[in-house]
Amino acid sequence: MTRDDIDVRPITDDELADWSRALNTGFLRSTPDSRETLDKRRELARGSRILGAFDGGRCVATFRSFPQELTVPGGAAVPADAISNVTVSATHRRRGLLSRMMADDLADAKARGDVVATLIAAEYPIYGRFGFGPATSLSEWAVDVPRAGLDPRRPVPDDGGRIDLVDGEDVRKTGPELHERLRASRPGVIDRDGFWWRRNTGLLETPEEPWKEPFYAVYRAPNGEAEGLIVYSVDDKWSDTKQPHNTATVRDLIAVTPAAERALWHYVCSVDWIATVRTGHRAPDDLLPHLLPDPRAARVVTHADWLWVRILDVVRALEARTYAATGSLVLEVGDAAGLSGGRYRLDAEPGGAVCAPTSEEPELTLDVSELGTLWLGDESAVRLAALGRVREERAGAAAIADALLRTSRRPWCPDIF
Numbered sequence: 268m269t270r271d272d273i274d275v276r277p278i279t280d281d282e283l284a285d286w287s288r289a290l291n292t293g294f295l296r297s298t299p300d301s302r303e304t305l306d307k308r309r310e311l312a313r314g315s316r317i318l319g320a321f322d323g324g325r326c327v328a329t330f331r332s333f334p335q336e337l338t339v340p341g342g343a344a345v346p347a348d349a350i351s352n353v354t355v356s357a358t359h360r361r362r363g364l365l366s367r368m369m370a371d372d373l374a375d376a377k378a379r380g381d382v383v384a385t386l387i388a389a390e391y392p393i394y395g396r397f398g399f400g401p402a403t404s405l406s407e408w409a410v411d412v413p414r415a416g417l418d419p420r421r422p423v424p425d426d427g428g429r430i431d432l433v434d435g436e437d438v439r440k441t442g443p444e445l446h447e448r449l450r451a452s453r454p455g456v457i458d459r460d461g462f463w464w465r466r467n468t469g470l471l472e473t474p475e476e477p478w479k480e481p482f483y484a485v486y487r488a489p490n491g492e493a494e495g496l497i498v499y500s501v502d503d504k505w506s507d508t509k510q511p512h513n514t515a516t517v518r519d520l521i522a523v524t525p526a527a528e529r530a531l532w533h534y535v536c537s538v539d540w541i542a543t544v545r546t547g548h549r550a551p552d553d554l555l556p557h558l559l560p561d562p563r564a565a566r567v568v569t570h571a572d573w574l575w576v577r578i579l580d581v582v583r584a585l586e587a588r589t590y591a592a593t594g595s596l597v598l599e600v601g602d603a604a605g606l607s608g609g610r611y612r613l614d615a616e617p618g619g620a621v622c623a624p625t626s627e628e629p630e631l632t633l634d635v636s637e638l639g640t641l642w643l644g645d646e647s648a649v650r651l652a653a654l655g656r657v658r659e660e661r662a663g664a665a666a667i668a669d670a671l672l673r674t675s676r677r678p679w680c681p682d683i684f
Contacts, residue, residue: 272322273320273321273322273327273359273362273364274320274321274322275318275319275320275321275328275364275367275368275371276318276319276321277316277317277318277319278317278318278319278326280309282319282326283305283308283309283312283317284300284305285319285325285326286317286319286326286329287300287304287305287308287474288300288326289319289325289326289327289328289329289354289356290329290352290354292354292356292357293328293329293353293354293355293356294354296475300474304474305474307471307472307473307474308474310471311466311471311473311474312331313462314333314334315331315332315333316331316332316333316372316375317329317330317331317352318330318331318368318371318372320355320359320364320367320368322359327355327356327358327359327364328354328355328356328359328364328365328368329352329353329354330350330352330353330365330368330369330372331350331351331352331353332348332349332350332351332372332376332384333349333351334346334347334348334349335347335348335349335385335457335458335684336457336458337383337385337455337456337457337576338450338451338453338454338455338456338457339454339584339587339588339642339643340454340588340589340590340643340644340674340678341454341587341588341589341619342451342452343587343588344450344458345382345383345583345584345587346379346380346381346382347381347382347383347384347385347457348372348373348375348376348379348381348383348384348385348579349384349385349386349457349684350369350372350384350385350386351386351387351684353365353368353386365393366397369397370604372384373397373398373577373579373604373606374606376579377579377580377606377607380580381579381580382578382579382580382583382584382587383576383577383578383579383580383584383639383642384399384576384577384579385457385574385575385576385577386399386574386575386577387573387574387575387683387684388401388572388575391572394575394577395636396603397577397604398577398578398602398603398604398606398607398634398635398636398639399575399576399577399636399639400575400576400577400635400636400637400638400639400640400641401572401573401574401575401640402455402574402575402576402639402640402642402643402645402646402678403455403572403573403574403643403645403677403678403679403680404551404570404571404572404573404645404677405548405549405550405551405569405570405571405573405679405680406548406549406550406551406553406567406569406570407545407546407547407548407549407567407568407569407570408545408546408549408553408555408556408565408566408567408568409543409544409545409546409565409566409568410536410543410544410545410546410555410559410564410565410566411542411543411564411565411566412536412541412542412543412544412564413542414561414563414564415536415559415560415561415564415565416559416560416561416564417533417536417537417559417560419537421537423534424486424526424529424530424533426488426489426526426530427488427489428486428487428488428489428494428526428527428530429486429487430484430485430486430487430530430531430534431484431485431487432482432483432484433483433484433485434483435468435469435470435480435483436468437483437485438464438468438483438496438498439464439465439468439470441485441493441496442459442464442496442521443459443461443464444493445493445494445495445496445521445523446459446521448523449521449522449523452523453550453676453678453679454588454643454644454674454678454679455574455643455645455678455679455680456679456680456681457574457680457682457684459682467498467519479500481498481499481500481518482498482499482500482501483496483497483498484496484497484531484534484535486522486526486527486530486531486534488524488526488527494522494523494524494526494527495520495521495522495523495524495527495528495530495531496519496520496521496531497517497519497520497521497531497534497535498517498518498519498520499515499516499517499518499535500515500516500518501513501514501515501516501538501541502514502516511539511540511541511542512542512543513540513541513542513543514541514542514543514544514545515535515538515541515543515544515545516544516545516547517535517544517545517546517547518547519547519681520532520546520547520549525554528554528555528558529554529558532555532558532559533558536559545568546565548569548573548681548683549679549681550676550677550678550679551570551677551679552676552677573680574678574680575639576639576640576642576643577635577636577639578600578607578635578638578639578642579606579607580607581598581600581607581609581611581622581635581638582611582622582623582624584638584642585611585613585615585620585622585642586619586620586621586622588620588642588643589617589618589619589620590615590616590617590619590620590671590672591617591644591670591671591672591673591674591675592615592616592617592670592671593615593616593617594615594667594670594671595612595613595614595615596612596613596615596630596631596664596667596668596671597610597611597612597613597625597627597628597629597630597631598610598611598612598613598629598630598631598632598633598638599629599631599632599633599660600633600634600635600638601632601633601634601635602634602635606635607635608635609624610624610625610626610627610629611623611624611625612624612625612627613671615671628660628661629660630659630660630661630664630667631648631657631658631659631660631661631664631665631668632657632658632660633648633651633656633657633658634656637651637656637657641668641672642672643674643678644672644673644674644677644678645674645677645678647665647669647673648664648665648666648668648669648672649665649666649669651665652665
């Protein structure tokens with residue numbers, strides 16, 4: 268059996284069960300999907316583009332993509348091709364199946380006019396060869412509540428605002444507007460549609476995890492306007508001496524003002540019986556540690572790459588965002604897949620930019636994957652040059668790139684997909 272004998276194509280609805288079995292195999296989930304679970308997966312996959320690789324009629328590799336919007340520095344959103352559910356069965360590795368599925372999907376995304384493709388990489392070494400680069404990272408803290416130094420007698424905001432406990436129905440009304448405000452202010456944030464809010468408030472269960480209702484709380488400013496939302500779950504652990512050792516795990520926290528962020532973190536750290544707060548996935552420059560009287564009470568437990576970006580249209584990608592300074596740079600962008608390589612001149616200023624193909628001599632040479640890493644403003648071109656991942660053709664070009672591209676707050680993607 269050669270790789271050409273394996274059929275890579277969009278699946279039919281009748282093939283969803285076989286595709287789902289291959290997906291579970293790839294993610295090491297041995298339990299087969301029930302009819303109810305398949306119905307849930309069919310609902311979750313609505314609007315997606317689903318590819319499978321078939322060997323003798325059996326699905327041996329899976330791939331799904333769907334439309335997404337990604338915020339860039341300055342607040343604009345660009346259309347993205349979000350990639351998920353990528354697996355290749357252990358019996359069919361090293362046959363080029365992922366390469367074929369990725370090539371088909373990226374070519375279609377380019378033809379549709381998507382500016383970038385995005386994914387969350389389970390394994391680091393895989394996706395650089397397809398032109399993806401890590402564009403955001405995340406951190407998670409564990410807060411030792413007794414050590415934090417907060418006054419347990421003052422759990423409510425001291426700014427005239429208030430915290431209200433709410434339910435899922437309230438969240439479906441309040442959450443989307445709050446998230447849109449966050450998305451307009453933070454590069455790296457992706458859109459959440461009505462389907463996302465139904466799924467994450469229990470109206471639609473995911474196939475992999477039974478729904479367990481969390482706690483929801485909203486921060487309202489003194490004028491009554493909602494400015495923040497926290498979603499958290501709590502375990503039930505007590506010591507042999509009847510001391511509570513419970514952990515609150517934050518599943519989502521949206522804050523559109525510093526006051527809301529402070530109030531929500533102080534609130535969850537003040538709930539009786541909570542000894543530890545796990546923050547969930549936060550931006551690496553999150554305010555949290557320094558919102559505590561003792562920042563050392565917040566211990567980093569996770570720090571890793573998160574959202575990976577693949578530039579499909581260099582001109583539109585660079586023109587969509589704003590810049591920290593005024594300047595110009597000629598980039599030589601390599602792209603082995605032939606989707607977006609070339610030489611481009613970027614003329615940038617705080618209000619925006621003009622980018623166009625050029626025949627001028629390049630000043631900075633880099634692969635499209637490194638451009639994806641730099642594009643949202645998190646990484647340093649000077650650092651990448653020191654690592655040998657970009658090359659200065661003119662001395663000081665990497666420093667110019669940093670002056671233009673870096674952002675004052677680090678980009679952050681709060682969601683997994």
